[in-house]
Every structure is written in C-alpha cells, then in structure tokens.
Amino acid sequence: MSEFQTIGLVGRTESESTVVSLKRLMSFLEGEGYTVVLEEGTAASVMEHRVRVSKKEKLGELCDLVIVVGGDGSLLGAARALARFSVPLLGINRGRLGFLTDITPDQVEQKVGEVLSGKYMAESRFLLDMSLTRNGKPIGEGSALNDVVLHPGELIRMIEFDLYIDGQFVYTQRSDGLIISTPTGSTAYALSGGGPIMHPKLDAIVLVPLNPHTLSSRPIVVEGSSEIKIVVSDHSISNPHVTCDGHDQIITKSGDVVRVHKKPHRLTLVHPIEHSFYEACRSKLGWGSSNL
Template identity: 60%
Template sequence: MENFRNIGVMGREGNGVVETLRRLLVLLEGRNVTTVLDESLSPLLPDHGLRVCPRKMIGEICDLIIVVGGDGSLLGAARSLTRQSAPVLGVNRGRLGFLTDISPGEIESQIGAVLDGHYVTEKRFLLDVEVMRDGARIGRGDALNDVVLNSGTSGHMMEFELFVDGEFVYRQRSDGLIVSTPTGSTAYSLSAGGPIMHPRLDAIVIVPMFPHTLSSRPIVIGGNSEVKMVVCASNVVNPPVTCDGQVKITTQPGDAIYVRKKPHKLKLIHPLGHSFYASCRDKLGWGGHMPIEPSDD
C-alpha cells in the first residue's frame, strides 16, 4: 500500500463543510503529513497557515486528495484531476454520497485507517465530449457521471439522430438523451429509468428522456464505443449539452456531439469493507436484511 505523505484537501462551501474541514485538518496535523489546501477553500479557514495551491496543480504535488462535500464536489474534483494520478478519497457532507462514502463522524477512524494503509482502490473512467460545428470544435468537457443533451426548455421536445461507432441507431423526438458511465448509473440516468451498472463494468448506457415513442428503451454499449448525437435542423431551440450537470455547452441545429471514453481514469480510495451493494441498500432504500438460509431439517 502507498504511504501518503503529501495530502491535498478540496471541497466547496456547504452545510457543515467548515466544521468537517477543521476536524480533518486536526487529524492530518497529528499524522506527520504535509497538507495542501485548495485555494477555493482558503477563505473559509482564516489563519489556517497551510500551503495553498490552485486546483489544477494540486494533483501534481500531492499523492492523495481528500474531498469534503457531496458527490457534486467530488465530480468537480474528478474533472480537474483527470490527467493527474493522485487518488481521491471522499468525505460526505451531501445527501446520497455514492462517491463520498466516509461520514463526518468516521473521519478519525476511517481516514486514520487509510493513512495507515488499510484501504482499497478502484478506477472509474470518465467521458470526453466534443461539440463540432461545420468541422470546427466549438466546445468540450469531461464527465464522471454523464453527458446530457436536452431541449433546455420545459415542455419542448427536441429532435436528434443517434449514431454508435458511426452506425445509425435512430432518429428520436424526446426531451433529450443521457449518456452515462457506470458511475453515473446511480445518478440522473437512474431517475430517467436507466439500469444500475456495477462500477467495474466497461460499458456506457444511453438513456432517452421521455421519448415520444414507448418502444425507446435504454441501450448498454461497450465502453470503447463512440457515441454521436446530431441536432436536427427541425429544432426551434438551441439544446444545451451538460457534463455532470455543471459544464454547459450550447448547441444549434446541425451540430454534432461526440462522446468517448477518456484515456485517463480516476482512482478512488475506499476504506476496507466498502461495498457497492451495501451503498445501494443504504442510499436507494433496498431491503437490508440477509436472506434466511433454508433449514436442513
């Protein structure tokens, strides 16, 4: 197991975040490690006395990044750390917390155990999106959860064509389309009726949003596939493309949106005993009881 010596702390302002940050910094101060603070957090902690670093550089000088906040905070951190190899550990100050799986009350025990070398690592792939207009790229973004093309206006459908690996799939009228990673399958994709995918799957799911035909269903494709969406000329709106609900690119009729797997993966760290299925039971309200074994009598 890697011995973490330089630890970056990231996050964003929110309910209880400052209190949790202070508790985390007290723990790190007693562990003989060098702590580097994301510059966006510095104003929340006056007189902290720590080294401050821009978000785009923090992954280059640290060998572990701890993110305090909800899954949205970790999504933002993941997009800024895609080209750096530092693994990421999440402390949950949000609601669901599929990615940030350490609760504030477990900081001393769980993060202490991670620093002692007791953890597991898993890799999650991200998506790269490019928007092309007349052969020129007019926008791009990264997504750990999903890339979404939608009409951008309530009550208005949009029309687009879908291609996978250059092969025409369908022309559709709907509120839009979600292209999701396995990580994002428990997020917006799930709300739209998409399947839950185990994080280790090398697959992408394409989920239509309120399609005009009842026969349209989610499609699961290979993780190395290229997805292309073309905004049809019949549209009277300029549909936006969003990455993890945060990065927004406005398209216009005739634009092509390409979605591909990124070559760089995010390394997530979990405490020992982490279970994807336990997270589903907890976060999604699945029945938590173990099945009763049949009797031998």
C-alpha cells in the same frame, strides 16, 4: 511509512458543516505529521491556517492523495479537474446522498487514519470526454465522471436528433433528450430516467432516452470503447443544451455534432476497506434487505 505523505483538501465552501469537518481533518492530519495542501477556493473558507494553498489542478502535481469533503457534486468536480494526474481521491460525505463520498463526518479520524495506514480498497473509474463541432469547427468540450446530457434547457420542448454508435446509424429520436452515462453515473440522473444500475467495474456506457415520443425506445448499453455521435436535427424546435455532470453547459444549433467517448485518463477512487457497492445501494437507494 504511509504511501500518502502530502494530502490535498477540497471542500464545498458554502457549507458551514463542511468547514467544520475540514478544520477537524486538518488538525488530525497535521497532528499525524502529514503535509497538507488546501485548494485555493477551500482555503478562503478555512480561516487562520498555515498550510500551503494551491489551485485545484495543481493538487494533482503536488499531492499523493486528495480528500474531498462535501457531496458527490464536490467529488465530481475534483474528478474532472484531477483525473489526468492519476492522483487518487477519497471522499468524506457532507452532502445528501453520498454515493461517492462514503466516509461519514463522525468517522473522519478513524477511517482516514485506516486509509493512510494502508487499509483501503481502490477502484478505477473512467470518465467521458465530450466535444461539440459546428460546420466542422470546434465549439466546446467537457468531461464527465457521471454523465453527458442532451436536454432542452430552460424551455420544456421536445428536441430531435440522430444517434450514431461507432459510426452506425441507430435512430432518429424525438424526446426531451438523452443521458449518456458511465457506470459511476448509472446510480445518478440515468437511474431517475429509467436506466439500469451498472456495477462500477463494468466497461460499458448506457444511453437513456428522456421521455421519448415512442413507447419502444429503451436504454441501450454499449461497450465502454464506443464512440457516440449525436447530430442535432434541422427539425428540432428548440436549441438543445449539452451538459457534463450538470456543468459546462453549451447551447447547440441545428446541424451541430456532439461526440462522446471514453477519456484516456482513469480516476482512482479510494474507499475504506469494508466498502461495498451493494451496501451503498441498500443504504442510499433504500433497497429492502432479506429476513432469511
């Protein structure tokens, strides 16, 4: 008997192709005797079904496995909501890049069937927790599987902030912002900003400055257990925004303190047995292959 008996489904509801894959996946799972639970937003797009419907957070309590149909953004959203429940996630790619959602739509029955029969590999990934305080009082918080980003918002203006790592002052920087990324996020926005690619198994965080006003400012890789503190400078000519995986946007003010550290709960990503991080880099990032 499979260790996964109750399967939650989450999909990118605005995509017609996602709905097609969801229906195909539901038919396969029900035909194989599995219990299917649809996330409530997803269920609204999948007409004429008879399966249980649940809030996204509740899937973590009900399910042994959650399958996300969509792009990396869909999986990031599911990860933020479900990490504290320790329910593993499996991704079917209906987006563009698909670094985290690695099963193609035409492989649904084959690859999902293999996973459910025990032929899979599991990876543990950590998330980041972000909190913002103003005059010592909490203003907002969020979590991210990819990155926490300090940026100018809609106005393209240079911002100024002080950076501390584990209580030690690092620098005062004037730039377009700062990306604080996990290894998972190192192949996303941090990569576009000039950061290094980090293997998912690394226990490290990378800080990537965005267009710093000095040629000597470079990405810094620190221990995954580090606490990062950003203090928004009184000299900043704009009010920087803070986002977590591009969501949970908070507008800061001068003197605000942003703290980022590793989330205590880890996420388990499930992949087909032949999954390779380096193959994903080759195919998704267009790396050249050797002819030797």
